[in-house]
Amino acid sequence: MHSHILTPALTTRIRAQRLAPAADPSAGAFHANLAAALNDRRAAHSLRTISDNNPQQSKKIDFASNDILSFNATGQLYHHFLSELTTANPPGVNINIGSTGSRLLDGDSLYLSQTELLIATFHHAETGLLCSSGYDANVAVWTAIPRPGDVVLYDALVHASTHAGIARSLAMEKFEFKHGDVEDFREVLGRVVREQGLVRAGRRSVLVAVEAVYSMDGDVCPLREMVEVAREVCGTEELRGSVQFVVDEAHSTGLLGEKGEGLVSALGLEKEIAVRVHTFGKCMGASGAIVLGSSLIKTALINFANSVIFTTAPPFPLVATIRASYALLQSEQGQAARERVQHVVRFFYEELTSHPAWHTARERGLLSVPLADDWDSRAFQSHISTVWTRPQYMYWLYFHLHAEGYCVWPIEHPVVPIGQSRIKVSFHAANTDEQVQGLVDAIFVWVEEVTANEEGRANAKVTHAASVVYEWMRSEGLDGFGMV
Numbered sequence: 001m002h003s004h005i006l007t008p009a010l011t012t013r014i015r016a017q018r019l020a021p022a023a024d025p026s027a028g029a030f031h032a033n034l035a036a037a038l039n040d041r042r043a044a045h046s047l048r049t050i051s052d053n054n055p056q057q058s059k060k061i062d063f064a065s066n067d068i069l070s071f072n073a074t075g076q077l078y079h080h081f082l083s084e085l086t087t088a089n090p091p092g093v094n095i096n097i098g099s100t101g102s103r104l105l106d107g108d109s110l111y112l113s114q115t116e117l118l119i120a121t122f123h124h125a126e127t128g129l130l131c132s133s134g135y136d137a138n139v140a141v142w143t144a145i146p147r148p149g150d151v152v153l154y155d156a157l158v159h160a161s162t163h164a165g166i167a168r169s170l171a172m173e174k175f176e177f178k179h180g181d182v183e184d185f186r187e188v189l190g191r192v193v194r195e196q197g198l199v200r201a202g203r204r205s206v207l208v209a210v211e212a213v214y215s216m217d218g219d220v221c222p223l224r225e226m227v228e229v230a231r232e233v234c235g236t237e238e239l240r241g242s243v244q245f246v247v248d249e250a251h252s253t254g255l256l257g258e259k260g261e262g263l264v265s266a267l268g269l270e271k272e273i274a275v276r277v278h279t280f281g282k283c284m285g286a287s288g289a290i291v292l293g294s295s296l297i298k299t300a301l302i303n304f305a306n307s308v309i310f311t312t313a314p315p316f317p318l319v320a321t322i323r324a325s326y327a328l329l330q331s332e333q334g335q336a337a338r339e340r341v342q343h344v345v346r347f348f349y350e351e352l353t354s355h356p357a358w359h360t361a362r363e364r365g366l367l368s369v370p371l372a373d374d375w376d377s378r379a380f381q382s383h384i385s386t387v388w389t390r391p392q393y394m395y396w397l398y399f400h401l402h403a404e405g406y407c408v409w410p411i412e413h414p415v416v417p418i419g420q421s422r423i424k425v426s427f428h429a430a431n432t433d434e435q436v437q438g439l440v441d442a443i444f445v446w447v448e449e450v451t452a453n454e455e456g457r458a459n460a461k462v463t464h465a466a467s468v469v470y471e472w473m474r475s476e477g478l479d480g481f482g483m484v
């Protein structure tokens, strides 16, 4: 069992938190300041590392990767990619593999613009602009779209790329509203309309940033209700159209809607939403992103967004992969994968909530799975779920699941607020029922272990997997990670 627990990924991560010796003062302020900033991270045990974390390489069962539809794990995307290569590159035609320039200079191609049209049509949008990543796309939107004097409202849990864009946007006033809280949104929007003269006069807009499915919580945005609130608060003639939404569909693309078109299409709100950002690095199994909107939006992006203007256009291999992924999404295999994800998540909640120890584990504060509470009343199951325990036990549960062969990640500050660490579980089309059952069983084996320790029924204070990790850490003079 030790070798299962003390994997290179885990030991590298923990070892990396050892404080580095102070930089040699003679090396100058540049090195000393960078080294000191990294040591601050180490002191908080939050230094990030790159190690062999990939579930396929580590041979752990994948409840973590973004390959949600398992387009990569099954090899389906690879095969579609190969057939896209032959379709896109008929004999005798020379295709540029590299982009050869910015989209606005030499980097454009018929292939790129046809792909944009294809994707925009799939999502029932007027037009689209491909970007090399979702991060770039969000930065492009937020730096280009708001005009001086506009106001930005954003959900408290929007992604780092949206924050990066908003921070650099021309909007002077930016306000957060509570995560997924329609009433707080109403309150903040109402205040903005009352207090911001130019907005009240209908001369400036309010732009609202939300995500379709939130990446660290898995919950779905109450978008219809928010659109309704915007209509109510800004119902007068001069405020018509003053509130516009930007919906980041990173985690809904491929999953929500009849064919995976995303939340906006699933709700039939295409006409109400100004901008959608669909990313391809999650369920679609590729990478890159598209910004969907009107031609006005697209023209604004290619004129005002530096991350579009001053960068090389998305290259052919990326665009071909994205096209292959869309073809797969619309095939029978895509449909089956989408349905399979729904089954897998439902099965998880069924097994979890019907487990004999579920209620006592919750009552003891040992287990909380927020999305399990009303899972059977939801038509759509998010592929992301979170498992919470008492903060001091979070690592113990993580070590246990890791030792049992499940690839899941603890999500900690600074990704989530201090005190809100949780274990993120992502479900995939290729996860078998046995794997899901195994995960649920492993969680309850751990619950029983902690309960026995707490009740003094076991001659131990720390759970087994955690004690193995801590013994190794002590031998290396390391601390943190819930060590007692």
Ligand SMILES: Cc1ncc(COP(=O)(O)O)c(C=O)c1O
Binding pocket: 133, 134, 135, 136, 138, 159, 161, 211, 215, 248, 250, 251, 279, 280, 281, 287, 288, 289
């Ligand atoms: C909600 C959200 N938006 C945008 C991004 C960035 O997308 P990409 O990985 O394509 O840069 C992510 C990725 O973590 C995300 O979760």
